[in-house]
Amino acid sequence: MHDYFTARSSFQRWADRRRTDPWIAEDAERVFRFSQRTDEQKPQEKQPTGPQRGRPELNTPNPVASVMPLLSFDRPQWVDDIVYGAVATAAGASKGRLNVKPGCVLAALHLAAVSTGAVKTADMSIRTAQTIAKAARHAAHGIAFYLDRHPAIRTRLMFE
Known part of the structure; x- marks a missing residue:
């Protein structure tokens, strides 16, 4: 039971620190802009031009x-x-x-x-x-x- 309260209080400290973070609005805006990109703006995957060699990743x-x-x-x-x-x-x-x-x-x-x-x-x-x-x-x-x-x-x- 003691471990639960210790972990819970450490999580609350982290959450309080995150809520007072001055960069949280900028982070949210960056994520929003990234998720709103159109298909033309998204990076394109390289198409293999020849036969693939070697072991796959x-x-x-x-x-x-x-x-x-x-x-x-x-x-x-x-x-x-x-x-x-x-x-x-x-x-x-x-x-x-x-x-x-x-x-x-x-x-x-x-x-x-x-x-x-x-x-x-x-x-x-x-x-x-x-x-x-x-x-x-x-x-x-x-x-x-x-x-x-x-x-x-x-x-x-x-x-x-």
């Missing part, structure tokens, strides 16, 4: 995308442990340092579908994006497994 649905905003706000220790284990297992380490940052994997866990293209930024190599996506898939399945084993936590997250 892996696009994995994220089973924990709906609860990740709450989990990353509260940041329970078990989430950090699962993400660290996923990075150490899937991405590995060299010279005593992890090959990718756990923060990048946490950011990728907010995506509805984890893919290399969705994770990649302009200043990131394709190999790094592939490694982050691999670790994010591993962490997503680990978090989903943890929530399956602890149904009280899952139900508490669904009610928030």
Whole structure:
């Protein structure tokens, strides 16, 4: 019962902070303008000109995308442990340092579908994006497994 009230009060603090955010009107206007674009203004997907070569990009649905905003706000220790284990297992380490940052994997866990293209930024190599996506898939399945084993936590997250 205590965990429910703690999580509820932290959510209320976040909601109060969000309501007093001076940029909320500008964010809403930007979302509205983006959703009102016509078909001519929307970016066109590239049409393949020749035969497609290579392996198709892996696009994995994220089973924990709906609860990740709450989990990353509260940041329970078990989430950090699962993400660290996923990075150490899937991405590995060299010279005593992890090959990718756990923060990048946490950011990728907010995506509805984890893919290399969705994770990649302009200043990131394709190999790094592939490694982050691999670790994010591993962490997503680990978090989903943890929530399956602890149904009280899952139900508490669904009610928030």
